[in-house]
Amino acid sequence: MSGTVVHLHKEPNPTPVPESGPVTELTVVPDPPATPPVPLWVRSGRAVRTAVTHEHTRTAARAMVRHSLYVAGGARIVARRTWDGRTAARYERMLRAAEAAGNHEAAAEWEERGQRFREARHRRRMDLLHSPLDAAKGVGISAGMGVGGLVLLGVAMAVATKDPAEVVTPLMAVIKFINLMITIVRVVWGPAITIGPFLALLALWSVGAHQHAAPQWALPDRVRNGEGEPITPSIVVKALRDLGVPALRRAITEMGDAGASMLSPITIAGCGVEVDVTLPSGVSTIEVQQRRRKLAENLSRHEHEVFITIPQAARTVRLWVADSGALDEPIGPSPLVTDETLTADYAKGKAPWGQDLRGDAALLSLFQRMLLVTGMSNQGKTAALRALALWLALDRTVEFRIADLKGVGDWAMFDGLATVLIQGPTDDHVIQATEMVEAGVEEMNRRIQAPAGTEFPPLILLVDEAQVAFMCPVKDEEKRPYGGSSQNSRYFMACRKIHNQGRAVNVLLWQGTQDPTDQNLPKLVREGAHTRAALALGTESQSRMALGDKAVNGGAAPHLLRPGLDKGTLVVASDGIEIPKGQSSITVRTHYIDNDTAAEIADRAKRLRAGVTTLHVIERGEDRDPLADIASVFGTASRLFTQDVLKRLTALSEDAYGTWTPGDLRRVLEGTGAEPYKSDGRMVVAHERVTRALANRDSDGSASASQ
Numbered sequence: 001m002s003g004t005v006v007h008l009h010k011e012p013n014p015t016p017v018p019e020s021g022p023v024t025e026l027t028v029v030p031d032p033p034a035t036p037p038v039p040l041w042v043r044s045g046r047a048v049r050t051a052v053t054h055e056h057t058r059t060a061a062r063a064m065v066r067h068s069l070y071v072a073g074g075a076r077i078v079a080r081r082t083w084d085g086r087t088a089a090r091y092e093r094m095l096r097a098a099e100a101a102g103n104h105e106a107a108a109e110w111e112e113r114g115q116r117f118r119e120a121r122h123r124r125r126m127d128l129l130h131s132p133l134d135a136a137k138g139v140g141i142s143a144g145m146g147v148g149g150l151v152l153l154g155v156a157m158a159v160a161t162k163d164p165a166e167v168v169t170p171l172m173a174v175i176k177f178i179n180l181m182i183t184i185v186r187v188v189w190g191p192a193i194t195i196g197p198f199l200a201l202l203a204l205w206s207v208g209a210h211q212h213a214a215p216q217w218a219l220p221d222r223v224r225n226g227e228g229e230p231i232t233p234s235i236v237v238k239a240l241r242d243l244g245v246p247a248l249r250r251a252i253t254e255m256g257d258a259g260a261s262m263l264s265p266i267t268i269a270g271c272g273v274e275v276d277v278t279l280p281s282g283v284s285t286i287e288v289q290q291r292r293r294k295l296a297e298n299l300s301r302h303e304h305e306v307f308i309t310i311p312q313a314a315r316t317v318r319l320w321v322a323d324s325g326a327l328d329e330p331i332g333p334s335p336l337v338t339d340e341t342l343t344a345d346y347a348k349g350k351a352p353w354g355q356d357l358r359g360d361a362a363l364l365s366l367f368q369r370m371l372l373v374t375g376m377s378n379q380g381k382t383a384a385l386r387a388l389a390l391w392l393a394l395d396r397t398v399e400f401r402i403a404d405l406k407g408v409g410d411w412a413m414f415d416g417l418a419t420v421l422i423q424g425p426t427d428d429h430v431i432q433a434t435e436m437v438e439a440g441v442e443e444m445n446r447r448i449q450a451p452a453g454t455e456f457p458p459l460i461l462l463v464d465e466a467q468v469a470f471m472c473p474v475k476d477e478e479k480r481p482y483g484g485s486s487q488n489s490r491y492f493m494a495c496r497k498i499h500n501q502g503r504a505v506n507v508l509l510w511q512g513t514q515d516p517t518d519q520n521l522p523k524l525v526r527e528g529a530h531t532r533a534a535l536a537l538g539t540e541s542q543s544r545m546a547l548g549d550k551a552v553n554g555g556a557a558p559h560l561l562r563p564g565l566d567k568g569t570l571v572v573a574s575d576g577i578e579i580p581k582g583q584s585s586i587t588v589r590t591h592y593i594d595n596d597t598a599a600e601i602a603d604r605a606k607r608l609r610a611g612v613t614t615l616h617v618i619e620r621g622e623d624r625d626p627l628a629d630i631a632s633v634f635g636t637a638s639r640l641f642t643q644d645v646l647k648r649l650t651a652l653s654e655d656a657y658g659t660w661t662p663g664d665l666r667r668v669l670e671g672t673g674a675e676p677y678k679s680d681g682r683m684v685v686a687h688e689r690v691t692r693a694l695a696n697r698d699s700d701g702s703a704s705a706s707q
């Protein structure tokens, strides 16, 4: 017993090791108890089940059923074809199809054709009534003429050979020939009778196999899952029939094979095919559009590989179906990368942004268009926006002022290229970005007031991650919020002003924003953009915010792009890009330009310019104390004209007061008791009143501070 025990504790007094060395103790491990044998019937059952359910068995069974059914299916097809050929069934079917599709013109035409067919058939049948007599007569005459001819030939031979027996020689030769024929037929007939049915079955099998005339489950895997299957009219019609729209199903069932008359010719379009479907009456385009996933599955495609748009023709949907997997292939590099000599032209040029689904270059005109790019996080919004900016930067007349409210260096390459570059997500950065856009508004106003015909270089105010600005809770000293969308929200109002009037004087706002909501992208701002583009979004309502109702009603569906997989793919609604007639949007797969390459392109753009000094922090008014500054510019004067106050303030700080107007001065002095007033017909400011206002404010401030 002790031999089978394994001690888990250390031996307190280890046995002394004999001098000859340690003794190895062997432990006897008992055999595990023998499992009772599984009864034979259970084992046989298991073996049978494994054999029956094995993939090879199933494939073989499927093949057997399939090939048998091909023969039956082939027979059905041949019978129908024969029936169609001999009766007016085809015309009836086409007539029903045209009626089901609501195409009464075509229905009338098919009815007329059917009528003509029946008349011709009637004539043939009537002819057939007289024909046995005519045929018998014909046979009699030709036989008589044949025998006569042969006898004449025999007579000629008899005269020539002087042998009267020759008269019947030609006749006998023909009789022998007929006899030979009968013998041949007799020999061949037996085997033909035996082989004939097999050949007929083979022919039927071949027709059935060609048409895949077997139930879906019995077809080979390749055909069953439709992988890589080309899109044919019958596949499209079947996909539409099984879409789950009862009216469509009924109409197509009534049409039978003639359902294909709903389709335009299927044409190759880029890495897929395109087909227009004229829907039967009673089926609306929206019903098809809403079932995109089902339609895609019926066509053996993924949802993102089928696009449904509404062209101009009434009751018509346009389907674009990608070749299986083609959309997952990357598109080539941007021409900005491959062509180092590329330059841009703001007014006449178009940015090479990517490719549309047809594989054609997607070129976007940026001329006098406000831009809005939205999308879920990390889908390529910044990259898409930056690609446009990089192209436009190759036009040396364009000035950029950029606020990147994420600030992780995505726009760092614009340092030395943009005149303003704000990078960071804090409230301070939002304040700076707001002031950048407000300065743009001032520039816009200056331009609007310039003499007519003045040319203005393009000024692009670019705010990436603009939602940060809209959501900023900070208020300025006049209690005006920087964020929000109220009438006194500073960022919002500045954007609206640029949207309203900036276009004509080339002051343009480009914004990139994430996950749009009514709060982080107010309606008026999103609708102010002329070019709206969206990467993958979460919901249809976001798509509506991003692109507008019109685009989404017309089939734009960025919410159906696959987050993560469709990075860089945008749905674009703009008149700056060529959109197929009748469509309201276009899907563009953009070229990706990474940070390093972007920096190289930015360097090229910098070389085109004489050297730009980038301002990183905007000199802000509130860093100074306007009232104290006004008080300080009087010197010994008791009062000054408002114009002189402004001049002296500008001399004090060009950045803070260089753009001030008398209105700004009035705004600061309003309510202080030191407002400008008229003296001898000119507006003046009194030194003593300003000093008093400053003293009052300071004492108020200290009073409130001491409370």
Ligand SMILES: Nc1ncnc2c1ncn2[C@@H]1O[C@H](COP(=O)(O)OP(=O)(O)OP(=O)(O)O)[C@@H](O)[C@H]1O
Pocket: 375, 376, 377, 378, 379, 380, 381, 382, 383, 384, 406, 514, 567, 568, 569, 589, 590, 591, 592, 593
């Ligand atoms: N056109 C494109 N093709 C392929 N991949 C792309 C494309 N554009 C962007 N990507 C990929 O997506 C990643 C994120 O891009 P980007 O930073 O532009 O997204 P974003 O939407 O601005 O992100 P976020 O706003 O959340 O910071 C890139 O690092 C890149 O890998």
